[in-house]
Amino acid sequence: MTIHASFDRFSKKRGTSFAVEDLTFEVPAGRIVGLIGPNGAGKSTALAGLTGLLEATSGRATVFGMDYRTLQKPVTKVGVNLDGMDIEPGLTGRRHLQICQLAAGTSPESVDRVLELVDLTAHGKRKVRDYSLGMRQRLGIASAIIGSPKLLVLDEPANGLDPDGIQWLRSFLRDFASSGGSVLVSSHQLTELEQIADEVVILKRRMLFRGSLENAMAVGGGSLEAAYFKILEGAR
Numbered sequence: 584m585t586i587h588a589s590f591d592r593f594s595k596k597r598g599t600s601f602a603v604e605d606l607t608f609e610v611p612a613g614r615i616v617g618l619i620g621p622n623g624a625g626k627s628t629a630l631a632g633l634t635g636l637l638e639a640t641s642g643r644a645t646v647f648g649m650d651y652r653t654l655q656k657p658v659t660k661v662g663v664n665l666d667g668m669d670i671e672p673g674l675t676g677r678r679h680l681q682i683c684q685l686a687a688g689t690s691p692e693s694v695d696r697v698l699e700l701v702d703l704t705a706h707g708k709r710k711v712r713d714y715s716l717g718m719r720q721r722l723g724i725a726s727a728i729i730g731s732p733k734l735l736v737l738d739e740p741a742n743g744l745d746p747d748g749i750q751w752l753r754s755f756l757r758d759f760a761s762s763g764g765s766v767l768v769s770s771h772q773l774t775e776l777e778q779i780a781d782e783v784v785i786l787k788r789r790m791l792f793r794g795s796l797e798n799a800m801a802v803g804g805g806s807l808e809a810a811y812f813k814i815l816e817g818a819r
């Protein structure tokens with residue numbers, strides 16, 4: 584089994600206490616792994632550690648067996664869309680993607696390709712400030728995939744999406760994984776995650792659960808949400 588991302592006893596201190604402690608799991612090719620946990624559980628810290636934005640206090644987080652910061656042309660391997668990666672509101676969606684395309688060193692045609700993929704072709708000439716939250720989410724995903732990466736790391740991608748957008752995201756991620764890609768996605772939307780994840784990691788500073796969606800749902804009598812509360816309760 585090819586492993587695209589791996590946390591190996593990853594720990595990160597923020598201030599005087601650990602935001603994440605001793606986190607170990609893998610994201611294999613072809614799989615969608617959902618990272619869930621309450622506010623402040625350390626999900627963003629883990630994703631930032633994986634994508635080179637934070638350095639581990641101990642342990643490691645690697646992509647394709649390497650530290651993200653040592654990857655050559657990282658955008659062609661890992662697509663990242665994290666909370667707080669704001670897009671300049673005065674740019675048009677197309678211009679934003681052209682900048683990403685230049686930075687990624689991919690062909691100019693990739694801009695049209697990703698606009699089409701995220702269903703924003705008709706809105707490419709509009710300024711980002713006039714985009715809805717859902718359109719901004721799609722544009723963030725478009726920027727993440729401009730280098731045709733194999734691994735996607737997404738923080739709360741369903742935020743702000745309407746039911747159509749959620750359906751679109753679901754089939755987009757499914758297609759991405761079935762063509763050999765992998766996805767690590769953090770989400771608070773458990774019923775949504777139940778529809779898309781193959782594997783689930785529950786984090787509350789420490790990892791409380793790691794396993795297949797099926798096993799997670801079995802803990803909750805067929806519901807991921809019930810399993811989540813049961814596992815959190817058990818850890819108190």
Ligand SMILES: Nc1ncnc2c1ncn2[C@@H]1O[C@H](COP(=O)(O)OP(=O)(O)OP(=O)(O)O)[C@@H](O)[C@H]1O
Nearest residue numbers: 597598601602620621622623624625626627628629
């Ligand atoms: N820049 C920072 N400096 C110091 N502590 C931080 C910083 N960012 C986050 N923390 C702390 O690290 C812990 C984990 O936060 P993190 O944002 O990773 O959690 P999260 O699971 O992503 O939360 P949420 O679901 O609310 O987005 C929290 O206790 C938070 O207060």
